[in-house]
Amino acid sequence: MNRRTFVKHVLNGTIAGSLYLVRPMGAASLEIPEQIPGIRGKAYDILNQNFVFIVDITRCIGCGSCCVADKREYNVPDGNYRTWVERYVKGFSDQIYVDCPHGGLDGYQAPRTDIEERVRDTFFVPKLCNMCKEAPCVQVCPVGATFRTPDGFILVDEKRCVGCAYCIQACPYSARFLNPVTKVAEKCTWCYHRIRKGLLPACVQVCPTGARKFGSMKDEKAEVYDILKGPGVLTVLKKEMGTFPALYYKGARREVI
Amino acid sequence: MKLSYRIRLLMVVSGIVVLSGGGLLLKKSLLPDSFGVYGPYRADAIVEAALVPIRHGTNAPCFSCHPYEANIHKNGRHHSISCEFCHGTYADHVDENGKKFGTLPVKKGKEITTLCLRCHNTEIKARSEEVIKTVAMPDHLKKQVVKLTHVCNQCHHVHAPLKYIIRAKQITGLMEAGS
Numbered sequence: 001m002n003r004r005t006f007v008k009h010v011l012n013g014t015i016a017g018s019l020y021l022v023r024p025m026g027a028a029s030l031e032i033p034e035q036i037p038g039i040r041g042k043a044y045d046i047l048n049q050n051f052v053f054i055v056d057i058t059r060c061i062g063c064g065s066c067c068v069a070d071k072r073e074y075n076v077p078d079g080n081y082r083t084w085v086e087r088y089v090k091g092f093s094d095q096i097y098v099d100c101p102h103g104g105l106d107g108y109q110a111p112r113t114d115i116e117e118r119v120r121d122t123f124f125v126p127k128l129c130n131m132c133k134e135a136p137c138v139q140v141c142p143v144g145a146t147f148r149t150p151d152g153f154i155l156v157d158e159k160r161c162v163g164c165a166y167c168i169q170a171c172p173y174s175a176r177f178l179n180p181v182t183k184v185a186e187k188c189t190w191c192y193h194r195i196r197k198g199l200l201p202a203c204v205q206v207c208p209t210g211a212r213k214f215g216s217m218k219d220e221k222a223e224v225y226d227i228l229k230g231p232g233v234l235t236v237l238k239k240e241m242g243t244f245p246a247l248y249y250k251g252a253r254r255e256v257i
Numbered sequence: 258m259k260l261s262y263r264i265r266l267l268m269v270v271s272g273i274v275v276l277s278g279g280g281l282l283l284k285k286s287l288l289p290d291s292f293g294v295y296g297p298y299r300a301d302a303i304v305e306a307a308l309v310p311i312r313h314g315t316n317a318p319c320f321s322c323h324p325y326e327a328n329i330h331k332n333g334r335h336h337s338i339s340c341e342f343c344h345g346t347y348a349d350h351v352d353e354n355g356k357k358f359g360t361l362p363v364k365k366g367k368e369i370t371t372l373c374l375r376c377h378n379t380e381i382k383a384r385s386e387e388v389i390k391t392v393a394m395p396d397h398l399k400k401q402v403v404k405l406t407h408v409c410n411q412c413h414h415v416h417a418p419l420k421y422i423i424r425a426k427q428i429t430g431l432m433e434a435g436s
Contacts, residue, residue, distance in 0.1 A: 033317050046295075046303070061384045063376040065342045072346045073312045087383070107375035111382070122382040147298035157302035160289070193309035202313045206339035208376065209388050 032199060037219055039198040049151035050217040051246065052224045053190060053201075054234070055126050058251035059211035062087060062124035064107040066203035066212060071105065073191065073202040080177040081105075082188040083128040083203055087112075088255065090121040096255050125256050126212065128203070129154065129175040129188035130237060130245035137167035137176065137187075146185065152246060153192050158184045172241050190214070314347030316340050326416060333417020343372060343415075366408055370394075373409045 034040050062085055070076065070083045085104030089097040089112055097115055101108075108124070135154050137146050145160035146167050161184040168176045168185060176187040191201035195214075199205070204212045215222035227250065228234070234248040237257065249256065260268075294300035319340040320327035330336060341347060345361040352358050364372055376384075379391040398405050403412070414420040 031318070032315050035315065058385070059388050061376055061389050062381060065339065068342060069313060069339070072341075108381050109371070109374060109378065111380045119382065124383050144292075144298040147296060147302075149303050150295050155302060155306050157299050157305075159302070159305075160299060189306065192306045194311050194313075196307035197311060199311065199315065205313060205315060206342050208335075208338045208342075210337070 034198040035200045035205070036195060036198050036214075036216060037221070038216065039196065044196065047150045048218070051152060051190070051195065052215060052217055052228060053128070053131070053204075053247045054213040054224055054227055054250055055128075055247065056211045056213065056250040057123055057125060057253075057256075059209045060085070060124040060126055061209055061211075062104065062108040063208065064104040065206045065208060066126060067103055067105045069202040069206040070188070074186075076186075077180050080179065080186070082175075082186070083126065086125045086127060088121075088123050088125060088253070089115060089119055090253075090255065091115060091117040092120050093117055121253070123253065125249075125252070126203075127173065127175070128247065129190065130173050130243065130247040131190060132243035132245050134243050136170040136172060136241075136243060140166040140170040142166065153190060154187075155189055155192060156185050156187065158182065158186075161185050172238050172243065310348075310353075312346045312348035313339075313341050314351075318347060318351070319344075329414065329420065330416040333414070334419055335416055369410050369415065370408045373413075373415075 064085055066083055067081065067085060070081075074082060076082055081103035083103075084100055085108075086098055086100045087104075087108060089099075091097070095117070097112065099112065104124075104126075111122075131152060131154055133148075133152075135146075135148055138148050138154060141147075142164065143160050143162055145157045145162070146154065147157070148154050163178060163183045163185065165178050165185065168178060171187075176185055178184070179186045191199075191203075194201055194205075201212075201214055204214045213224050213227070215224035217225055217228065219225060228248070232250060234250055235252050235256075236245045236248060237252075289299050289301075291300040292298070295303075316327075316330075316339060320331070330338075330340070343364060349359050350357060350361050374394065376389060377391050378384075379393040381391075384391050395405060398407055401412070409415075412421060
């Protein structure tokens with residue numbers, strides 16, 4: 001064992017130890033039945049995890065529950081969205097009309113009236129952080145405040161972030177924004193704090209139709225495991241960007257960007 | 258003044274030691290703890306992110322204190338709906354010690370119709386029949402021969418929308434058979 005690996009092991013140990021000490025703080029949340037099996041009751045193996053998020057467009061009804069839950073979970077300032085639901089309307093001339101009033105926070109109560117032609121297809125596309133394996137936002141951060149954790153989450157260290165907004169420009173999915181209150185970059189974390197407590201992300205938890213699915217690929221009984229193993233067509237957004245997202249879309253038309 | 262070779266060598270070596278040591282100390286003081294454990298970032302930030310308290314409970318803690326509503330909700334068509342979507346978050350209602358400190362608002366009147374139509378409006382064409390039952394609003398009221406001012410929860414229980422409908426059908430069915 002050389003010095004480098006020794007230091008790594010020691011620090012890993014201290015991190016694991018500190019986690020163990022502070023765990024009872026979330027005691028109230030531990031009374032809630034576990035939703036992601038295999039996380040509670042043992043040390044979290046950060047180097048050996050594989051989480052997947054699947055959005056099933058064919059089941060999304062555009063109610064905006066996810067957006068409401070997301071805003072409440074993080075107290076997201078008005079006008080900024082960690083997740084949002086876009087409405088795509090396709091006319092018979094193949095023209096695409098996309099709108100997203102208030103990020104879908106108020107739901108979609110009325111159809112669009114400003115479209116002249118006959119409408120062929122309407123569908124909703126929920127958007128959130130894609131958790132790219134080759135994340136452009138991580139590459140451009142000058143202070144190491146945005147990073148990809150060993151378990152595959154792109155997180156923002158709000159103590160290190162200087163609010164330069166490079167990452168906001170770099171993100172091909174427009175998932176990031178500058179929080180007007182804290183002045184640091186913020187984005188969807190797939191509810192990392194909930195996952196580490198064995199709970200589903202807030203948006204997945206409130207989705208009434210099961211359009212949002214989340215799970216671990218290490219769990220062979222998980223719904224996402226079956227979907228990814230099966231023959232269903234799954235796509236990722238902006239594949240040509242080479243970002244390798246961990247967020248998959250089921251039933252996405254090719255017009256979805 | 259002419260220095261001997263040994264003294265000059267000592268000065269150069271000590272200079273290197275002081276500068277490099279100082280540099281290392283400076284680097285250590287500037288870098289945050291746990292920087293570089295997994296990569297060029299603060300590994301403690303992962304722990305901090307994991308320890309953020311949750312605000313949404315699931316339906317389970319709601320059901321434990323509200324068994325009457327829970328029984329209706331679990332057995333109705335709306336069983337997949339989260340309590341917190343309509344009523345507000347668990348964190349605004351119960352504190353860390355499990356004690357109630359805030360009252361969650363209950364939707365009334367037209368608010369309920371607005372809430373129902375967020376999901377059940379046929380006019381939004383993206384809602385397939387396999388996923389959800391939808392209605393067109395004034396048409397549904399006309400078809401059921403009720404006043405156009407009716408709000409949804411005058412016929413449908415909000416937690417189990419078909420509860421009263423099924424009951425009414427049972428009663429009328431019985432009456433028809435009896436009469």
